[in-house]
Amino acid sequence: MTTARHHQICLEATAYYHCISRCVRRAFLCGQDKESGVSYEHRRSWVEDRLFALAKVFCIDLCAYAIMSNHYHLVLHINKAKADSLTDSDVIDRWLSFHNPPVLIQRYLRGDIHTQDEYNAVCSIIQTWRQRLYSISWFMRLLNQFIASEANKEDGCSGHFWEGRFKSQALLDDKALAAAMAYVDLNPVRAGIAETPETSDFTSVQFRLDNSRNPKASVAYLYPFIGQNNSTQEGIPYHLADYCSGIVNLAT
Template sequence: MVRLSSEESKHWSQSEVIERWQKLYSGGALVQMYQSGSPLSDIQKMMLDTQIEKWRERLSDLSWFMRCLNEHLARLANKEDMCTGRFWEGRFKSQALLDDAALMACIAYVDLNPIRANVATTPETSDYTSVKERIREYLGKSHAADNLLIMDGDNQQSTGIPFYLNDYLELLDWSGRVIRADKSGSIPMKLLPILKRLQIEPESWINQVNHFGKRWYRVVGSTNKIKTLALKLSLNWMNGQGSNSPFTASG
């Protein structure tokens, strides 16, 4: 799951944009002149300003992120296999998460992937997942990665994830047990308030988390949220507007 923040990138200084871009690419001769303090002509300054703004836009663009990731993985894979070619065929697929319920379901779906694939039995033993990092930090065994969003439970803050870690871990632990047992299960009473607060239908939670990747196309959210987005984009219909949405109408 990736959170885009184009507003944050607007506040970066030119030096910060260059520094971030140079973690991926060299930057070119003009950047080297700028960084060394060499005088630039008016034309060179204008060219550099234009280039920096292009980089600023790309640094908050999902397509460019996936392009850089693809290039890096392709080099590693091709070196290992002693061949050439792309790592992924065709364009990547992404789904926009329109509300807190969609966010919760997506995070849980990703964190439960190892359990669903039978390569782990519990969230805390699921390698390469954010939940394992969160649990280790919660237990004081390590610090979570800096780019891992905080679960602060505050809907007013856009910098974190709007539910509490304890609530999420309880719901995830129960969901993992049900998925491992391959049963539908009934939501424990103590977990109902979490789903109610996020406006998720309790009866469909497990099915939603288990089949998240197959159930939705480009957007995920309540019917009302999807309809609102469709109107904003001047579309008559969007995949996911059906009445079988597990998310209740919000607002």
């Protein structure tokens, strides 16, 4: 029996989760179908671009990712404190980045709410949206629905694209977080499609390394490495140089 998602996500235990989604049967998320010769490599950009767009809007931080031929891995950090600090206007703006507003919210935005009952209903909607902005289930839903729709449209077919619900694993301490991130970043190397982390396309480690060499580039899409005992900034409790050195050693 499957476990309800809200029982798998427990913020009291940890804010970090390793998530995986896999395509059904022989469907290709990316890569090349050796039998037909059709290449789906361009879809990697779909996933990465959508990930960055969602990370910009949701209060869920992207720690690590790897986009493979028929599945992808994510390490996510739920930032409930950030969601709680948003103003009602912020919540509305973020949620409407991916959704059309219901009539009541349209009226609220026009200043056309006149009764307490209507105002209470608006507040209830905003609170629901605030909770969804730090929900991994909603984050993954908007990612997977978009990719499935685009892939089915391109393939000229319909039906399921993903193999059921995404899988999630709680990362209960810093060691588990580091191990999961390294596992994700090293997926292309272990699969034999890249020789080093630096040449592992569409992974967070390559993205971080490329941007670390370009001071003008921004890695705002990714949750930053801040080291330990840093009380002035939110982020992953390791230094980027130490992390990269560690996974390079694991790859050799």
